[in-house]
Amino acid sequence: MVKGLLQRKFLHVVVILTMVLAIGPMSAMAEQSKDHKADATVQQAKAAQNVPKTGFEKRDGDGWTTTEEESQFLKEVASKSDRVTYSVVGTSNEHRPLNLVKVGFPKAPSDADIAAGHNILIMGTPHGNEPSGHEASLMLLRDLAFTDDPDLLETLKDATILFIPEPNPDGREANTRGNADGIDNNRDHLKLETPEIQAVESVINKFQPDIVVDAHERPSAKGNPDLEVLWARNFNVDKPLYEISKEMVQDYVRPDVENAGFTTGLYGNPPGSGSGSEQILRNMSGLRHSIGLLTEAPGQQEPKRRVEMQRAAMDSVLNFYHERFDEVTGITEQSKVNKEEDGANQKPFYLSGTRDWDQTEYPPTILDPAPKGYLITDSQAEDINRHIHLFSLKTEKVGNNGIYVSMKQPMMTIVPLLMDHGADFNEVDGIPIYDTDNPGTAGNAKSLADFYQEQGEFKNDQAAAKVIAHLTVIHHAEQLGQSNKVVKHLKGFKVLVGQQEQNENISDRAAHMLNNYADYLLEKWQ
Helix, strand or coil: CHHHHHHHHHHHHHHHHHHHHHHHHHHHHHHHHHHHHHHHHHHHHHHHHHCCCCHHHHCCCCCCCCHHHHHHHHHHHHHHCCCEEEEEEEECCCCCEEEEEEECCCCCCCHHHHHHCCEEEEEECCCCCCCHHHHHHHHHHHHHHHCCCHHHHHHHHHCEEEEECCCCHHHHHHCCCCCCCCCCHHHCCCCCCCHHHHHHHHHHHHHCCCEEEEEEEECCCCCCCCEEEEECCCCCCCHHHHHHHHHHHHHHHHHHHHHCCCCEEECCCCCCCCCCCCCCHHHHHHHCCCEEEEEEEECCCCHHHHHHHHHHHHHHHHHHHHHCHHHHHHHHHHHHHHHHHHHHCCCCEECCCCCCCCCCCCCCCEECCCCCEEEEEHHHHHHCHHHHHHCCCCCEEECCCEEEEECCCHHHHCHHHHHCCCCCCCCCCCEEECCCCCCCCHHHHHHHHHHHHHCCCECCHHHHHHHHHHHHHHHHHHHCCCHHHHHHHHHHHHHHHHHHHHCCCECHHHHHHHHHHHHHHHHHHC
């Protein structure tokens, strides 16, 4: 028993000694761990001090970042991060720069690589008195430049994140909605009149982003809800693209912004804001085959809070893009194919109208069937040269005085909006072509008259027969090269159409377009 007791006492002592010996090194390790943690904290603090800050951040939200501060901020970010490059893609009327920032991983790719790959575009402050989107975009691009988040780095490997932080620097400087000429830049995405929007659309045309974020504010709003959002609602946006745009807003952006502590709602009410107008970026993005997102912060809330909700929406878009990357890129690419096929097959085209609105109360204007294309004169083509270039429209020379613009192309989504007599904001009065056999001839004009007869644009068959017979005579003279007879009969044809219109034997639209065709042929033969 004594032996056993000693053994137990010995074992007890051994255990105690072992514990004592172990405590010493563990204490030393704990101290070392504390030292390492302290060192890491110091390093993080030093790194945070070296991270560039916006003017807004330096003033703790008491004053927005100026154009000069933006330029200095971008210069500093690009100098400290290989992921970032930037360039001036345009200048305002008052010669302020519009900067395009490109963020990629492990470094920002070349323009050629960006155009050949995938990207999204985040744009802040198209209205100068709505500054929170500008600040959020600057902060986000900076954070992407230095982030270690694996999901974000994976996204930056797959796609470039593009930013135009300040697309209206003159308006921002003056704190006005419009640019220096008083033009609302967000009503210029079809007309392309302002230098600022020409620069923006050149970027979109060159890089064809999968998603476009357009950050706005409601200047007089106090909240309730905080952030309002919306997707592209133009009827001519390809349906799968429209559906995933809506899903991004409803299933990602709104819940994520609400989880960040803000309330959300949908922007606009019929018959005004929130429409499918082709003039605004949200809808034009969809017509260009991108997912278009509008954000609208409440302009009467505290500045830092407005910036935070804009940033929450932008973060959500990046998360959506990361999670649904293959689906998003597949749908945006297929959208181009689908719309080209729609144009070839003369699917209905909407000159006006808004998806998600009551069509009985707000009926759309529809071309059904849509034309196969439009015939315009050389001078008209010159008038819309910037549109042909910035929308990459495919055109075909016809004779010595005409241009044919086919609907069989991805950007058929804007062709009638630019060229149809019935469009709300058309730039030229093109001649709709329903038969592509020899456009720009009297025989083709006769085919147009035949189409109008089929569509019931004439009061009766007798009225149609007079017009068609006259065009048949002109066609015969044209085939024989009898220019004097062609011109003489064309002038008589214009008188006939005028009489028919006055007697209400032909619709205004049909009369107008047949008159236009006669003018085109007169220019050709005189």
